[in-house]
Amino acid sequence: MNGIIPTIQLETNLTSMLNASELEKIATQDYRQMSAYLIGQISERDLLDTEEQNIFHIEIQREITVQPLIAKKLVIVLKATRLCNLRCTYCHSWAEGPNQTMSFEIMAIIIHKILSIPNIKRFEFVWHGGEVTLLKPLFFQKLIWLQQKFKKPEHHITNSMQSNVVNISDDWLSFIKGIGMHVGISLDGVPAIHDSRRVDYRGRGTSQRVALGIEKLKRHNIPFGALIVVDKQVYKTDHRKMLDYFIKIGLNNIEFLNIVPDNRIPSGDKIDSSYITYADFISFLTQIFIIWWNEYRTKIVIPQFSDFIHAIKFPGTQLAACYWSENCSQEVITIEPNGNVSPCDKYVGDANSQYGSLLKNDLANLLANSRHNQTARREEQDVFNKMRQCRWFYLCQGGCPHDRVINRRHVVGYQDDCCGTGKLLAVIAEFLDKEQNTVLS
Ligand code: SF4
Numbered sequence: 001m002n003g004i005i006p007t008i009q010l011e012t013n014l015t016s017m018l019n020a021s022e023l024e025k026i027a028t029q030d031y032r033q034m035s036a037y038l039i040g041q042i043s044e045r046d047l048l049d050t051e052e053q054n055i056f057h058i059e060i061q062r063e064i065t066v067q068p069l070i071a072k073k074l075v076i077v078l079k080a081t082r083l084c085n086l087r088c089t090y091c092h093s094w095a096e097g098p099n100q101t102m103s104f105e106i107m108a109i110i111i112h113k114i115l116s117i118p119n120i121k122r123f124e125f126v127w128h129g130g131e132v133t134l135l136k137p138l139f140f141q142k143l144i145w146l147q148q149k150f151k152k153p154e155h156h157i158t159n160s161m162q163s164n165v166v167n168i169s170d171d172w173l174s175f176i177k178g179i180g181m182h183v184g185i186s187l188d189g190v191p192a193i194h195d196s197r198r199v200d201y202r203g204r205g206t207s208q209r210v211a212l213g214i215e216k217l218k219r220h221n222i223p224f225g226a227l228i229v230v231d232k233q234v235y236k237t238d239h240r241k242m243l244d245y246f247i248k249i250g251l252n253n254i255e256f257l258n259i260v261p262d263n264r265i266p267s268g269d270k271i272d273s274s275y276i277t278y279a280d281f282i283s284f285l286t287q288i289f290i291i292w293w294n295e296y297r298t299k300i301v302i303p304q305f306s307d308f309i310h311a312i313k314f315p316g317t318q319l320a321a322c323y324w325s326e327n328c329s330q331e332v333i334t335i336e337p338n339g340n341v342s343p344c345d346k347y348v349g350d351a352n353s354q355y356g357s358l359l360k361n362d363l364a365n366l367l368a369n370s371r372h373n374q375t376a377r378r379e380e381q382d383v384f385n386k387m388r389q390c391r392w393f394y395l396c397q398g399g400c401p402h403d404r405v406i407n408r409r410h411v412v413g414y415q416d417d418c419c420g421t422g423k424l425l426a427v428i429a430e431f432l433d434k435e436q437n438t439v440l441s
């Protein structure tokens with residue numbers, strides 16, 4: 001918390017009433033809540049232009065009735081903008097031209113509707129793009145301000161962001177630090193792989209600029225981690241070289257995500273050559289786990305592993321990632337700049353995966369009337385009957401439903417009685433047992 005600067009960044013007189021050295025002692029979670037609260041205290045005249053003030057007055061006076069969700073929390077992946085400074089070779093997310101960024105009016109309507117859902121108390125907003133740092137921090141200051149205006153006392157709201165951190169500005173660094181936010185970075189492994197696909201609009205690789213972005217985050221003492229997409233190339237990389245590279249650039253918190261095939265390819269048709277099956281992904285994670293456990297566990301944090309270790313040691317622990325939540329079809333949504341809602345990004349391109357506009361309907365209705373969402377819900381309900389006999393079901397809950405659908409569609413001989421994660425969990429348990437026995441002997 002060194003050098004936290006809410007008094008400068010939050011531009012509110014209230015902060016001058018707080019002692020800066022006291023602020024540094026506040027726990028991260030409390031600090032984030034407090035900084036959001038302080039943003040909510042900024043007067044509308046100091047934050048909004050005249051048109052935005054009018055929009056806000058209309059929205060705050062609008063009485064709306066919203067149906068409850070079949071969920072305990074809601075994760076909102078907010079595609080604040082589709083504009084992007086990169087042109088990653090596999091990406092269909094970026095867009096150019098007008099109307100690619102969420103307007104203040106749409107933002108106000110969405111925040112109002114989301115925070116009016118009667119039975120949800122926890123809301124996790126993920127700022128996503130395109131590239132969110134192409135927008136000014138003021139955009140997100142207004143977003144937090146709106147959250148504070150529409151939140152109820154029992155609500156717990158979190159914000160995090162996903163960025164390529166290429167060209168992250170000083171203004172952004174100060175803002176992120178000011179609000180105490182965690183940054184998720186997108187990275188595709190070692191430079192030889194990353195630079196062949198995560199390229200800018202001139203086709204130049206970006207690994208050096210990502211490393212520079214990481215250096216800046218570290219210099220500002222901003223918490224961050226990276227998401228590494230695992231395809232065939234990453235799968236085949238020398239794992240030690242990859243982990244050494246992450247350590248070299250100061251990246252010591254990573255998660256792995258398996259690549260998504262083109263969702264439009266039907267069963268039996270040829271699939272993209274970079275795709276790896278879920279079984280291969282689990283085999284990759286297992287190899288990484290063994291190396292990590294023996295050589296890297298004091299140098300690099302891999303929450304996927306530490307969460308499983310904790311949950312095996314302390315049964316009943318709730319795992320954080322969506323994959324093991326059993327109800328993501330009701331708990332995770334993506335919102336486009338125009339207010340349209342869809343499931344998580346893994347379903348991009350899947351038939352009927354657009355739920356409709358949140359501007360014209362409420363979320364519970366959109367989910368209930370979507371054939372795609374109802375199929376996903378049935379899939380989640382069925383999994384219990386199909387997989388409950390598995391020793392590891394209490395932990396994995398059948399894993400990611402998208403992976404199950406893709407396995408069934410493309411993997412010859414796929415059995416519906418195990419999602420595949422059990423093989424990794426068995427290895428983790430074996431290593432924990434060995435350690436326990438060594439301690440006891
Ligand atoms: S940075 Fe993200 S949104 Fe931009 S092109 Fe790459 S994957 Fe797509």
Ligand code: SF4
Pocket residue numbers: 322323324328329332344345346399400401402403
């Ligand atoms: S489909 Fe998979 S990746 Fe998407 S929210 Fe559900 S568990 Fe997470």
